[in-house]
Every structure is written in structure tokens, then in C-alpha cells.
Amino acid sequence: MTTSAPDPFAVWLPLARAHKTILTAVETALKQAGLPGLDWYDLLWELECAGDTGLRPYELQEKLLLPQYGVSRLADRLARAGYLTRQDCSGDGRGQVLLLTPEGARIRAQMWEVYAAAMEPAISSHLSTGEARRLAELLGKLLRPAPADKI
Amino acid sequence: MTTSAPDPFAVWLPLARAHKTILTAVETALKQAGLPGLDWYDLLWELECAGDTGLRPYELQEKLLLPQYGVSRLADRLARAGYLTRQDCSGDGRGQVLLLTPEGARIRAQMWEVYAAAMEPAISSHLSTGEARRLAELLGKLLRPAPADKI
DNA sequence: TGAATGTCAATGCATCTGCATCTAAATTCC
DNA sequence: GGAATTTAGATGCAGATGCATTGACATTCA
Numbered sequence A, B: 001m002t003t004s005a006p007d008p009f010a011v012w013l014p015l016a017r018a019h020k021t022i023l024t025a026v027e028t029a030l031k032q033a034g035l036p037g038l039d040w041y042d043l044l045w046e047l048e049c050a051g052d053t054g055l056r057p058y059e060l061q062e063k064l065l066l067p068q069y070g071v072s073r074l075a076d077r078l079a080r081a082g083y084l085t086r087q088d089c090s091g092d093g094r095g096q097v098l099l100l101t102p103e104g105a106r107i108r109a110q111m112w113e114v115y116a117a118a119m120e121p122a123i124s125s126h127l128s129t130g131e132a133r134r135l136a137e138l139l140g141k142l143l144r145p146a147p148a149d150k151i
Numbered sequence C: 001t002g003a004a005t006g007t008c009a010a011t012g013c014a015t016c017t018g019c020a021t022c023t024a025a026a027t028t029c030c
Numbered sequence D: 001g002g003a004a005t006t007t008a009g010a011t012g013c014a015g016a017t018g019c020a021t022t023g024a025c026a027t028t029c030a
Helices: A008-032 A038-053 A057-064 A068-080 A102-122 A129-143 B008-032 B038-053 B057-064 B068-080 B102-122 B129-143
Strands: A084-088 A096-100 B084-088 B096-100
Touching: A008 A038, A008 A102, A008 B008, A008 B102, A008 B129, A038 A057, A038 A068, A038 A084, A038 A096, A038 A102, A057 A068, A057 A096, A068 A084, A096 A102, A102 B008, A129 B008, A129 B129, B008 B038, B008 B102, B038 B057, B038 B068, B038 B084, B038 B096, B038 B102, B057 B068, B057 B096, B068 B084, B096 B102
Parallel strands: none
Antiparallel strands: A084 A096, B084 B096
16 A cells, blocks of 8 residues: 555545536526426436336436435426326325326427537537546446445 | 547536535535535635635635625625625725635634545545546546637 | 334425626726 | 716525425334
8 A cells, every 4th residue: 555545625626616617508508598407307318218107206316316305396397397297106106107298308309409519518529539438437436336445 | 530529428427426426425414513515615715715815706706606696695694604704895895805704714624524524435435546636637627728629 | 903114205484596687886988 | 077888796586495394105013
């Protein structure tokens, strides 16, 4: 053991800053296009991936890292906008299944155009392909279950 | 030109997820310690760096990437808590200077302990020193002014 | 079976945020 | 100098969030 322990702030500070910068750029682009925000996109995308079987709110909670009431109210807004429907859950009287509507799929597709377009200048233009790959890989390491050994 | 353009989402998705995970961990630790959130910390830290000359709200706005009203109201809360003082700005009758109070410095120091302790398991334990250095470097690239050439 | 406990989802309340607007002072321009 | 414009900061209002709690159903276990 010779190398010093990594300074977490040397990672965290630029990570937080990059996140805020990119997020702001995307949200601004969406707003300017008269479209909903990224939180709506994320939920719609998960529903789209889930297909006809839909998703339970608690599943979205895990996938989106949102608190329970966050999913509940986000789903409210999306339902009021007509982008999803709540359906009683056969087999669990407490629960429900959220299903994407065609309008939901349509708006998600529209949002995707703007989203992807905003990513280019925010990310792609700053990195070579190799750098992007390496960055993605290193960020992935932060997401793995805690190592238990190191430090 | 042979390599394909980098996929920005391969970077953005883990970046956003890592951000949320780490942020939640830190905020949870702070809350559990009965301390204010990271937004308070960031402002207090900038004031501490600024020293006796303090900072103008519009300077904080740039440093913290917050909207104007965000700084205005965050400063309100910190002032009400006794962690900073607003002082009329000599030379600009519209403006003011924000100054850290001793209590502000003290709470920031307390927060730092918890903040740093939460970083270890969230970041350091996942990366070697070399990986952390490389990750910090790559994240830094995302923050540089737009290249104008690429893409 | 039925009481105790656990899980799914909604909601009241206080706080925070975003947007637009407002006031006051500074600067520009004639 | 004085009107028009710009800049610094505050704020009313609507909508979003966090926290704690509630209501309804499921599950466990005696």
C-alpha cells in the first residue's frame, strides 16, 4: 500500500457541477420546446420499456430512485395530462398498474428528439469516443454495490 | 475519421444516477445528524473562501449555478438562521454584501465532518487512486467551454 | 379464524422552487 | 441634466417536494 487514498471531492465536485450544467441545458431545451421536464421523460420511458404489462408504482420507485410519494404524485400529473392510466391491480387490491397511453408514447418520442439534441453539445462535443467510453466505465464503478473491502 | 461518435447517453445515464445516489447519501447523512442540506453548505463554503470581503449575491449566483431568486431566498434562510449577515454595499446602492458569521463558520465545519464521512463509502471505496484521478479529469472535460470544433 | 404486523399507495401541511414582475439604483445616450 | 435602458435584488403566486400520517388490503402467526 503506497498510493494515497483517492480524494473523493476531486471526483464529486466536478461530477455535481457537470450534472447541474447538463441537466440545466436539457431542461431548458425541453421547456423552450414547450415540453415537460426530464422527470416526466424518465417515467414515460420506463413505462414504454415495460410494455403492455405496465409497472407498479413501487417498481418505478426503485427504477427511478424516487421516494414513494414522489412516484405517486408524478403519476398523478402524468395521468392528468393523459400520458398514462392507472389500472386496478388484479391480485393485489392495494395496488395498481401504470400503463402508457398512446399520447404518452407520442410525447416521449417528441421529448427524445430534444433530449438527444441537447446531449450532443453538452457531452459528445467534449469527449473523444475513447474518453466517453472510459468515463462511462468509471461512472459505472460508482454504481456497483459497495465493495466492502477497500478503505 | 474512423471511430463512431460517442454515445452521450452512455455517459449521461450513469452520471445522473451516480449523482442522485451520492447526493441522497450525503443529504441523508446530514439530515440524520440534524444539519442543514448541501445547498446551505455550498453557500457557506463560498462565503468562507471569500473571507472578510464577503460576496455579492450575483457572484454567488455564478459560483453556485443558481438562479437569482434562488440565491436571494437561500440567503434569506441562512440569514434567519444566523449564519450570514447582509450588509449594504458601499459603492452600489442597489447591492449588498453577504458575510459569514462565526456561527455560520461553525456549522459549516460541523457539516464538513459528516459530508466527508459520507463521501468515503460513496466514492473512495469504489475507485482506486488512479481511477479517481482519471474520472476527475474526464469529468473536468465536460466542464470546459464548448470546443466549437468537434461534432 | 382473527389479531398483529407489514406493504402499497394517497394526502395534509409546511417548505421550497420557478416564473414573472416589481422596486430601486446605476448607466447610457441624447 | 434628464429620459430611456440596464442591473441588483425581492416577492406574489402557482406548482412541486419532504415529512409524517392515514387508509386499505395482505400476510403472518397464535
